[in-house]
Amino acid sequence: MTPTSPKLCFIHAIAIVVALASSSLHADEPLASWNDTATKQAIVEFVERVTNKDLPDYVAPEDRIATFDNDGTLWGEHPMYTQLAFAIDRVKTLAPQHPEWKTKQPFKAVLENDLPALAASGEKGLLELVMVSHAGISTAEFEAIVKDWLETARHPRFKKRYTEMTFQPMLELLAYLRANDFKTFIVSGGGVEFMRPMTQAVYGIPPEQVVGSSIKTQYEVKDGKPMLMRLAEIDFIDDKTGKPVGINKFIGKRPIASFGNSAGDREMLQWTGAGDGARLMMLVFHDDAEREYAYGPANGLPDTKFGTFPQSLMDEANEIGWHVISMKNDWKSIHPGDAE
């Protein structure tokens, strides 16, 4: 990986904006985009408890591990997961080389923008889509394709780059935790190699602190040049019970704080909470149709395909004491650069 490339200029520019927004401009107010609610108070109190050496819940800096889901927690996931938008665009790009896709599902649905038919293809169809669009090339080629797509693709509603569809309060939370010597990790169901090209610039999280789902790769030497080829075979699904497994496999320490937003994060929060000492578990609840999206089905909000927050998760959160972040009530602004 080259340290810099023209393709990343925009991402770097974003990073500078984010850095300014979350540190310099609000140096004395680290969680500036959070309203003064019980949620913000819980964050600040937790950080004070674990960083004050005189308190019984003090945690040494090397054990201040915080894990964040990505889709729906750090950036948006509606009207569909960003990675699915990427896969769809990729299938369209590759279509001229695959005339058979015109009559074969789920590709036909993609090429005809027939979302109901795509949804009807189910998990098997989506998996096929991801394999075709993510495999059969080297890791270096895939990285270049992802970077290029992140430069050019736009969110259908907000007309911004997907790397601008992050949540400003969460960027501030990441910065606040790091300023208090936390090590921040992404633990996402999304593809690890789809996220890594942008996490450093966008979230300040280096590739080695990104845990995600993956397909297998294979080491090959072609014309004397070593490369890793991406195979159309699942390696690891970092979702639901896979999240504690992934945390143990990649990090090897139990987090003391974790942040999610859907049923896929339940076990990560359980695993975090099962450790000794002070813990902070939070779930972002998308209840703001005006500024972002509103979906559940918890609390009677619409039930949607991406990022499901079931009532059972809301009940578990309320029972155990996991904090539910209301986008509507707890956040002054949603995306970087939005007016408050």
Place this chain on the structure above:
Amino acid sequence: MTPTSPKLCFIHAIAIVVALASSSLHADEPLASWNDTATKQAIVEFVERVTNKDLPDYVAPEDRIATFDNDGTLWGEHPMYTQLAFAIDRVKTLAPQHPEWKTKQPFKAVLENDLPALAASGEKGLLELVMVSHAGISTAEFEAIVKDWLETARHPRFKKRYTEMTFQPMLELLAYLRANDFKTFIVSGGGVEFMRPMTQAVYGIPPEQVVGSSIKTQYEVKDGKPMLMRLAEIDFIDDKTGKPVGINKFIGKRPIASFGNSAGDREMLQWTGAGDGARLMMLVFHDDAEREYAYGPANGLPDTKFGTFPQSLMDEANEIGWHVISMKNDWKSIHPGDAE
């Protein structure tokens, strides 16, 4: 994981000794246990090239990734891999619950200390041994067992704890690289959960920077308590072509420096060397029967079961310019605390 426990006191004591030896006492001489040979010079020159902003090979700190094999590179691997010694001890501990092992290979060989019969059981036998001794318990139980064993087991020849069988010059190299803003990782064929309980204290490498082989784990909630159970099923073999795969999977960046000692490290060094800019690849050659061990079969040294350094690897190193570290000629001392 609790930050401290009485079991780790010894490991912490070692860490302090190591820290003193490799930093305070030799603050102005960071590679004090290295002789002034071309090998040491190559290390220093490389670090100067990549850390001097005025030079064309300058590398930003976040891309200063260095990967180290463990067995035979950071600590010894003779007369057998430390993890195999652990597996054998574990089988002996469990034997009273398994009367059938008295007549069943490879367990019979272990219980009768019959190393030729154990070797004859081949990879399949050794794998069976590892599965029986490493699986069927939770990750927390396994960690406690490993810590306990590292406290009590002694190396058969040197009569020291295995955590004292590290190589002092390599500890200094790790510290030297970190002092120059490198991030140091272990990338080992050994089991990741066998290494993680000691890497922070012994090498200054935190668990999240340890890549290794693994068995699968499964998330379970027993009596309301979440746990990860270790299954008797291989998850990932981090050796040979698996090393570049593991580096990509866990780190997501190509190292600019890597260090190994055997055929299992060849692809890691190839992968490291295939990147742009300055690179440093080194192989520890065990040619010191007096102070440690001597084995190849490269350069006519004895051919042994553990940590094979074949002539083909020596030829490749010489041809490409990988540096071969002669323990005998390049190192003033071998183990921490040894007289120089």
